[in-house]
Amino acid sequence: MKPAQPARKKHHSGKDKFRDASPSIPGLAARKTAARLLGAVIDTRTALDGMTDNEHGHPNYMALDMRDRALVRAMLGAALRHRMTIAALLAKRLEKPLPANATTLSHILHIAAAQILFLDVPDSAAVDLAVTHAKSDPRTRRFDKLVNAVLRALVRMRETELEPALAATDDAPQWFLTRLNQAYGKEQARAILAAHRFEPPIDLTVKSDPQGWAERLGGIVLPTGSVRLEKLTQAVPELPGFEEGEWWVQDAAAALPARLMGTFSGSRVADLCAAPGGKTAQLVLAGAQVTALDASQSRLKRLARNLERLHFQADIIHSDLLDFTPPDLFDAVLLDAPCSSTGTIRRHPDVAWTKTPDDIAKLASLQRRLLDKAFTLIRPGGIVLFSNCSLDPLEGEDLLTAFLDETPDAELDPIQPQEAPGIAPFITPQGTLRTTPAGLDMGSPTLSGLDGFYAARIRKRG
């Protein structure tokens, strides 16, 4: 089956919808920055989040105005989401492959191709600025004619060759494709990769009245109870209800693990990898007395700000979980462990390019140590809810199996379909929870999907 396709570039005769910031050649600084950051992702596996942070981002990014920053993010998003398709189409127009050390040239071509094929940017701007960029850099100067010829050919072939190329290409690096195929089978792996081609919608967890908030914000209520907005028409803090603390942004899948802990009346619950606090907020809302712990001071500051806006209270503790010794045992703990984040590739399309199988193995081993520690913090009869946003069984299914095999007083507490609305499709035969971006079909690709998450509820025998 042909995968659903992302929105295609519209024919464009008007002005670039992104205002140009460079005083000398408008738009050039944004293109140069995008090519540079693409190089950092591909060549040195640098995560995009940090480089495009509005307070501490890459200096070239920080030098741009907000509209050019948005353009840079859009170019990078399209270039990474469709990297293999772009590479396949460029290869068709190159007489021979680029030499392996021509990385700068490759990044210039990829950023221009992303604009030509997927963004609402005039073709002439994309091509001319790429040629000017190539000419301005001693490493690429001699390739200016090649850049011009290849990109103009790409413009001409777009109508006929883009759709077939998308259908024929898996937009993922080989290591990731191999692991997805192994874990989910080819058909499901392709569906996941197809979902990765779309920017995800925005999901909100509301304190109450999801239907009312969906109507006010122009969204829909998902079967799981989250409110979904197809896209943002204004910045999140300007939306009704944000300032009043009526809701918080949280992917529909990320909202599921805390719901599997049930409701509490004053139970002592710890959120052991808590920041920035989406799940802490859910636990407070469910009536728990919450201890929120995290090893990152800066992320805890965000958690504190988020809880304050929501008018929620929790005991906030800055500590490495492995060093944490509470005075009393908890009734329940949530361990939303640090992971490879391969379940969030829709919103972080750099992840498949910055992570390696080695990273996954290392993170799985850290998670196991954190889970062992978390299990020591609960009373007999208490529960550990283990979750993460990885698609990889090494960080989920395999880790749980080994933990249960090696921990005699631990038993799986199987999740039941009636425990929370909308979860039935995600419950595995074993009684754990597994979501992938290919799940939650809401009728159109831009309204569908959810992050990849794994969750298991483990009980300490009493």
Ligand SMILES: C[S@@+](CC[C@H](N)C(=O)[O-])C[C@H]1O[C@@H](n2cnc3c(N)ncnc32)[C@H](O)[C@@H]1O
């Ligand atoms: C996936 S994020 C948690 C997201 C959070 N649960 C939420 O829903 O908003 C993982 C968190 O684990 C924290 N972390 C990583 N290693 C840790 C450790 N050894 N001890 C405590 N926290 C740790 C990170 O700082 C990060 O905030």
